[in-house]
Amino acid sequence: MRILxxxxxxxxxxxxxxxxxxxxxxxxxxxxxxxxxxxxxxVVLISGxxxxxxxxxxxxxxxxxxxxxxxxxxxxISNVDAAIFAAAVADYRVAEIASEKIKxxxxxxxxxxxxxxxxxxxxRSAFAFDGFLVGFAAETNDLEKHAIxxxxxxxxxxxxANDVSRNDIGFDQDSNxxxxxxxxxxxxxxxxxxxxxxxxxxxxxxxxxxxxx
Numbered sequence: 192m193r194i195l196x197x198x199x200x201x202x203x204x205x206x207x208x209x210x211x212x213x214x215x216x217x218x219x220x221x222x223x224x225x226x227x228x229x230x231x232x233x234v235v236l237i238s239g240x241x242x243x244x245x246x247x248x249x250x251x252x253x254x255x256x257x258x259x260x261x262x263x264x265x266x267x268i269s270n271v272d273a274a275i276f277a278a279a280v281a282d283y284r285v286a287e288i289a290s291e292k293i294k295x296x297x298x299x300x301x302x303x304x305x306x307x308x309x310x311x312x313x314x315r316s317a318f319a320f321d322g323f324l325v326g327f328a329a330e331t332n333d334l335e336k337h338a339i340x341x342x343x344x345x346x347x348x349x350x351x352a353n354d355v356s357r358n359d360i361g362f363d364q365d366s367n368x369x370x371x372x373x374x375x376x377x378x379x380x381x382x383x384x385x386x387x388x389x390x391x392x393x394x395x396x397x398x399x400x401x402x403x404x
Contacts, residue, residue: 192272192401194232196224197264199239201257203284203307206293211304214355214362215279217241219327222390223275224249230394235271237263239278257281257307264310265318273323273401275393276311277351279362283307315346323401325349325393331356338372348374348400351393359383371396 198220202210217238224236224246234249237260245251252267254260257280268274283304293300314320326347328338331354338352350372355361360368360383368383371393381392 192232194227195235195271195274197237197276197278199241200279201239201281202255203281204288205285206289213279216363219386220277222386226390226394235267261308261310268318268320275325277327311345323348328352329355342372
C-alpha cells in the first residue's frame with residue numbers, strides 16, 4: 192500500500208521569535224513511518240518541527256504550521272491507500288502575527304486566537320478521501336468518550352487514543368500505551384510498550400483491515 196503519515200507538532204507564529212506549539216516529539220509518527228517502510232509499503236511522511244533524524248525510507252515533507260500541513264496533506268492524499276494522522280496539530284493560532292518582536296511592556300499580555308485548519312476533519316469532506324483513515328487522540332481525561340466522539344465526527348476507520356497526562360508514556364517518551372477504537376464499535380487495548388512495538392501493531396492492524404474493506 193501507499194500510506195500517508197503525519198507526525199510531530201505544528202508551530203503557530205506569534206511574532207518573529209515566538210510561537211504556539213505543544214509537547215509532541217514526533218516519535219510515534221516516525222516509528223509508524225519506519226514500521227510501514229519495513230513492511231514494504233510506500234510511505235509519505237509529513238512532519239512538523241522535530242528533533243529527529245529525517246525520514247529516508249520514503250517521501251519526506253517538512254512543514255511548520257497547521258496551514259502548511261493541510262496543504263501538504265491536500266497534495267498527497269489522493270494518491271494513497273491509507274492515511275494515519277499521528278501529528279499533534281495546534282488547535283489555535285494568533286489571529287494576527289506581530290511583524291516585530293513583542294516587547295515586555297506590561298504585567299499581562301492578551302492574544303486573540305483563532306482556530307487552525309481541521310486537517311483530519313477535511314480528509315473525508317473536503318478531499319473526498321475514500322481510503323482507510325486513522326486518527327489519533329491525545330487525551331488527559333474521559334479518554335474513551337473523547338476518542339469515540341472523534342472517531343465518529345471525523346469519519347475515521349480507526350482511532351488510536353492514549354493518555355498524555357501520564358509522564359511514563361506519550362509525549363516526549365519512548366513508550367506508549369494505547370487503545371484502538373474501530374468504527375464497528377470494537378476496541379483493542381495495548382499496555383505500555385515501546386513506540387516501535389506500538390507502531391508495528393498499528394501498521395499490522397491497518398494492513399489487516401484496509402485489505403478486507
